[in-house]
Amino acid sequence: MLFSSDRMSPAEIYHTLTQVIIPRPIAWVLSPNDADFSSLNLAPFSFFNAVCNDPPILMLSMGQKSDGTLKDSCRNLLERKRCVIHVGAEDQAQAVSDTARELPFGESELALAGYELVDFADTGMKRIQGVPIAMACRLYQHMEVGNKPQNLLLVEVEQVWVDDRACYTDAKGRVRVDAELVRPLARLGGSEYASFGEVFRIERR
Structure with missing residues (x-):
């Protein structure tokens, strides 16, 4: 089957792209609603990856909220960095999905997720207890792309926390993260997610 983007609506293109660009990692983003970080927003995004x-x-x-305003995560990053x-x-997976709901600004999704927060050492931030990987980030660059437009946010990683149970030291003395112990959640199309499957290695020829 051939899909031609010039003959498709933006919604149809989105529907197609999210079904063929699979699996996608999910960024579960915790961001401050206010200057003293007393109120926090939590939301998942699967248009996410490393670029540098x-x-x-x-x-x-x-994208935007259904009323055309900035999503809370975007607003928070632009204002609090x-x-x-x-x-x-x-x-x-259920908690990640639950926090995708569109709530009024300032109403925290943490209650929906049912998770507690703990201090993220040396960052002044909090992280979600029980989540295997967390990265403290600072806004690096913001740009708008597309016709709506879409907000493209580049963030610089300042600290990475990984659950000790998912880390080991290899034969060369390097710290490695065991993906099979992390069991990362992946996003597919529609309401579909993927669990972690078999890990295999391909040797270089």
Whole structure:
């Protein structure tokens, strides 16, 4: 089957892209609603990936709310410049999905997720307890792309926290993260998610 984007509506293109660009990692983004970080927003985004290692830059792409205003995560990043991006595990899929709901600004999704927060050492931020990976980030660059437009946010990673149970030291003395122990959740199309499957290695020839 052939899909031609010039003959498709934006909704049809979105529907197609999210079904063929699979699986996608999910950024579970915790961001401050206010200056003293007393109120926090939590939301998942699967238009997300790493784009640079020097400096370490991640990409988040966000649309608007149904009323055309900025999503709370975008608004918070533009105003407060900080966020913590979590990589959730497959057994946290329901909580990740629940926090995708569109709530009034200032109403926290943390209650929906049912998770507690703990201090993120040396960052002045909080992270979600029980989530295997968390990255403290600072806004690096913001740009608008597309016709709506879409908000493209580049954030610089300042600290990475990984659950000790998912880390090991290899034969060369390097710290490695065991993906099978992280069991990362992945996004597919529609309401579909993917759990972690078999890990296999391909040797270089």
